[in-house]
Amino acid sequence: MTRDGNGRRRVPVEQRDDGSLVFGYLDTGSPDRTNATDTVLVRAGQPYRAELRPYRFGALNACDISGEQDVRVQPRHSPDARPQGPLIGLLLSGRGSLEQDGRQCALAPGGFVLYTGARPFRLALGGAYRYVVWSPAATAAGPTPAPAGADPSGTATGRVLGATLAELAERAPAMSALARHERGEHVTGMIRTLLRDATAPAAPDRPGATLDRVLDWIDARLGAELTPAAIAAGQHISVRHLHALFARHGDTVGEYVRRRRLERVRADLADPRPAHLPAYALAARWGFREASHFGKLFRARYGLSPRAHRDSALRAPD
Template identity: 50%
Template sequence: MPLEARKDGTLVFGYLDPVSNDRARASDAVLVKTATPWAAELRAERFGAITTCDIAGEQRAQVVPHTSVSPVGIDSLVGVLLAGEVTIEQNGRQCALSPGDFVLYGGGRRFRLDLGRDYRWFLMRLDPGTSTLLRQTPDAMVAQELTSSPGGRILSSMLVELADRGHRLGPLSKGEMGEHVTGVLRTLVREYAGRHTPPAHAHRLLRVLEHIDRHLTEELSPARIAAAHHISVRSLHALFQHRGETLGDHIRQRRLSRIRQDLADPALADVPAYAVAARWGITDPSYFGRVFKIEFGLSPREFRRRSLPGRYAP
């Protein structure tokens, strides 16, 4: 990945945005400031729609975004401390981490990352769908450490194991593991966003979620869902707002999850991908292809090719 020695530090880019060889266009460009020329081992991996970089170094270092960073750059990052000490500061909030802790922060915002000696820092760039969810709960985006909650401890264990063993997985397994990690993270963020949800609202939301799962193959307009639960459309949307996502996002993600299962089913190998999508309520082929790739990091064609080697049907 490209490095450029400068008077004020080392410019590093392309570690989370490997398709970019142009530092002016790279969304992950950072400036690493050290007392001596910076040296570290970096290993980049891709897990479906998420990209990661395992960074290990011996020098104390301070990392800040390059001056060319813009709000349209990397929206959502997860940093996991595997060894050493790390402190991150963003928007006036400072967070100190110990090994095993992870932190959420916005890569497209100004931040300062202080790395102690003999550190190992596992950095993850999240998929667009999770970034959208985090933008709806902005407090969770700003140097927020969530490891101490039960869900946070589960996610921490997954991230540590992913950093240590993920590179040994095959391409399809990497994609699936990325989905699992993303799912747990989304659950954690929704739990964080809805921590003040009244019990009565939580019970009603659970019934709505179950209703949606039972009727994914049918029309799921807000009016129809609201009528089935004797609430107003406005109240329905408010339930999901407390959850930290929109009704439309939830329905789309649930449908895409079912479609993904069917595309990997050998018994359905001869059914065209667009027909599988239509069964689950997504009838526009071009829209389906676009949102599937955003959600899972692969086109439906490529996902099916990897899932059903030798039995692929377009």
């Protein structure tokens, strides 16, 4: 384990036969796991190794967690612990999923999920992951309960909050205590708005509103496994309804996903920043698992190979 983001103390880890108990990564003021609000059991198949960097942003606690093991995380809530605020899990790299109260959310880089540590959950992380968990104090979050496994990252408020949290995570190591406190006040207000929106009764759908939400949800997860069943489950609609939404516009679910993925790869190939990465690596980033299949799809859509497109785009004048 490493020292925290404020350079003061180590995150406590207790090795057990069934995994590793971790506490104090959010509740940094708790000296033992009996009263800590954030105790979790981590199973990694071998001794747990990760870099954990806790930060304080006023009433908002955060922990930036990086590792390369596939891990499974479950809460170990103590009845002696004081009430805990909602949790927000932001995935910056790798892969992840969270299940709580019968709802399961797949996480792709840039996506986040709302949940609570006061009830059972199952968090899975892997693939050289970086996961930042945020927890406003229960009093700061307000009386609105945290939705179970809700995924608001595709909403307008969610997109703004997700981008803000990602930026805050990158800047945290260089920020002063005063700057962190000020940023925490702003972000906590955004979290209250998100919680209120996520738990408000759903308004009647206007024509096309459901498809708009589906498209936003897909675009936020293009690097993940996007079967019709997974998309429908993520939007709490039937697979039949999902296919009907696309059929009304003369499209199919699979074709839309392939088209959006190809557009993302095409943009990356024209970008000089990832020029050191081969085309198949960029394709894999956006969900294409087979390099030869990707090459055929790219040529069929754009009339030239990925390499030819990259060469042409990077030779072009600014």
